[in-house]
Amino acid sequence: MDTMPRWADIALIPLINLTLALLVSALVIALIGENPAQAMGVMIRGAVGSAYGWGYTLYYATNFIFTGLAVAVAFHARLFNIGGEGQAALGGLGVAIVCLSVPWPHWTLALPAAVLGGALFGAAWAAIPAWLQATRGSHIVITTIMFNFIASALLVYLLVNVLKVPGSMAPETARFPEGARLPSAYDWGAWMGFGRSAPLNVAFFVALACCVAVWVLIWKTRLGYEIRAFGQSEAAAKYAGIRPVRTIMITMLISGGLAGLMAVNAVQGEAERLVIDSVQGAGFVGIAVALMGRSHPLGVLLAALLFGALYQGGAELEFEMPAISREMIVVIQALVILFTGALDNMVRGPVEGLFRRRRKGAT
Amino acid sequence: MTIMKSLFGATAIVALGAAAATAEPGLIIDLGGKFDKSFNESAYNGAQRWLEESGASYRETELQSEAQREQSMRRMAESGANPVVVLGFANASTLEKVAPDYPDTNFTIVDMVVDQPNVQSVVFKEHEGSFLVGVLAAMASDSGTVSFIGGMDVPLISKFACGYAQGVKAVNPDANVIVNMTGTTPTAWNDPVKGAELTRAQISQGSDVVYAAAGGTGIGVLQAAADEGILSIGVDSNQNYLHPGYVLTSMVKRVDNAVYEAFEAGAAGEFQPGIKVMGLDNNGVGWALDENNEPLITESMKATVEETKTRIIAGEITVHDYTTDGSCPAY
DSSP, rough: OSOHHHHHHIIHHHHHHHHHHHHHHHHHHHHTOOHHHHHHHHHHHHHHSSHHHHHHHHHHHHHHHHHHHEEEEHHTTOOOOOOHHHHHHHHHHHHHHHHHOOOOHHHHHHHHHHHHHHHHHHHHHHHHHHHIIIOOOHHHHHHHHHHHHHHHHHHHHHHHIIEEEEESSSSSSOOOOOGGOBBHHHHHHHHGGGGTTTOOOOOHHHHHHHHHHHHHHHHHHHHHHHHHHEEEEEHHHHHOOOOOHHHHHHHHHHHHHHHHHHHHIIIIIIIISBTTOSSTHHHHHHHHHHHTTOOOHHHHHHHHHHHHHHHHHHHHHHOOOOTOOOHHHHHHHHHHIIIIIIEEEHHHHHHHHHHHHHHHHHH | HHHHHHHHHHHHHHHHHHTTTOOEEEEOOOOTTTTTTHHHHHEEEEEEEHHHOOOOOEEEOOOOGGGGGGHHHHHHHTTTTTSEESSSSSGHHHHHHHHHGTTTTTTTEEEOOOOOEEEEEEEEEEHHHHHHHHHHHHOOSSEEEEEEEEEEEEEHHHHHHHHHHHHHHHOOOOOOEEEEEEEEGGGGGGGHHHHHHHHHHHHHHTTEEEEOOOOOOHHHHHHHHHHHTTTEEESSSOOGSSSSEEEEEEEOOHHHHHHHHHHHHHHHTTTEEEEEEEOOTTTTTEEOOOOGGGSOOOOOHHHHHHHHHHHHHHHHOOOHHHHTOOOOOTO
16 A cells, blocks of 8 residues: 655655745746745745744744644544634633633743643634534534634624723733743743744743644554544444544544644733734644644644744745735745645655656566 | 854844944834725825935835734834834734833834833824814715714724714704714724725715725725715825715825824934824824815815814814713714
8 A cells, every 4th residue: 555655755745845836936926026036035044044033933833733733633533623713713712811810920830721721712612513523414624614703703702892901992802911921932042042022932842742742642542543543434433333423522622622722822922912813824724734744743843844934934025025915925825735735646646656666666 | 053043143133223223214004004095005105205205215014914013013123123113003012012122123103102211102183183074074964964984993983983073063063973883803994895885874874974084994985975976084194086076075194294204203313202192283183175175165164164273273172082081072
């Protein structure tokens, strides 16, 4: 069944996809009359060329690790969780409630509580679509997408009517108290050159821990085996005594919880208050990250770093080369998603063929 | 290696900060877009005017979402831009947090007061300008019913509405003023379709002059008013040219002057932190008269509104500011 060595599957194909995407992007940039080499240079330098760039790249990557893992876990059970956006938004609500309701003496106490709050709210938001899928057969893609809209409407309502600071005009919560603010990279990484502006914070380490935890869960536990078995063949899993309702529910709760954790980074770590649209599309980027990372935690980590760099590099490109508008940057990001996700088989087929021929030659 | 590079990067940023006095100014265009024909465009025009007159250059970036404010502001400050001008009340809490991290950078915020030693807060007396266009609306109305469409439902926009209603009632105490807001989130600044819907609803209630204080949403209001054949009043920028013959006047709020003066002061090294109030007396707000709306403004209208303006400046007429107590005597 394995026609390719594992390294080719994990590294070579994404690399070819990425190169193709960047080539087409360069073509588009050339078409609008800008210098593609210069643009690529600005993007790369902006993303990884300075401590400032790294601060933002790793911050964005942290968001994408959480949402990417969320999609990856669900994907192992062949559940396509498109609701990361809404689950992360609700996670933000959970984190904000935790941070604002208790006068935290120190962040070491606030962080675990916020992790719990974010995960619980995110999981709760995934629970209803999961239940509908498990017991009623309502397709999870449809229900989670719909729940994104409900989440966004709910947050607007709460921010405008309930959580807004009285007398303030902006729909946002009060800033979290001192004790609930996470140490940023400036506090623990100033020796690496991180300035005060770095939004990177300790949530990054929570994300790394989640990568390890997901790896252990999927490949080293009985539950993980059940999830994978269920994903490979529902009929066979049932025959082996795996209960589908239970598996769907648990998988989606873990998935939603992971998405909700994103808020620990974005809401508690960076903004230090809940604003409208705190997720900024990271829930959808998570889908691309999981696809590109082949639903493996290490792959998700690497893909998240790439997308973090694309985001930060894109912001920098927009700033340095005003002729390249925000929309152009979305085009570049979309091309990467298109080539790594949708057009994956275009590259996979020929590369597989190449390896098959080589193997035949060898034997 | 990377760490070394990072350190060099950091020193380079510090070096840029030190050269702040000769740095180019920066402008962060707010949500709704650069060409909203209203608030943001006014600021953009101010920056362009400074550009032409000084021959220098400035940095500009455009916000796409609420959550980007901090990165844009920090990026602007780190790039060495000075002063950095941010537009709109929504930036206040972010600026509170960012300004102390860049003590050598001067910031100007329009429409909100941020109390920091390196921040200049420019606020406008929108209620006075709105009072004037209210007077014109009441004189131009045949039905005795006029209306107002706000963008986001915040005290700042109620300040416009309240000034307008007071102006209307000053001319015609029996007039009916309909007030509607487009929404409760920042997307309400850029929803021309809903603006047009609200306008049609107000027309069905008898309104024949509609005043839009809604950023990009106002484009839809003015369009619907022209389509239905009633008069409209533009806001922030002079919008008379959008539908000649249908736009009665525009309540101009000279955000362009605020930006221009901040840039100018920054270049001259005369930046003044603190609160700067722009009203009728220093041409911070006013009503627009040009060839596009000349046929609509009769001599008596012009005389009355000019007289009202003088009396407000002289303190004979006090226009109530909604934001001081959250209530309006006129509705």
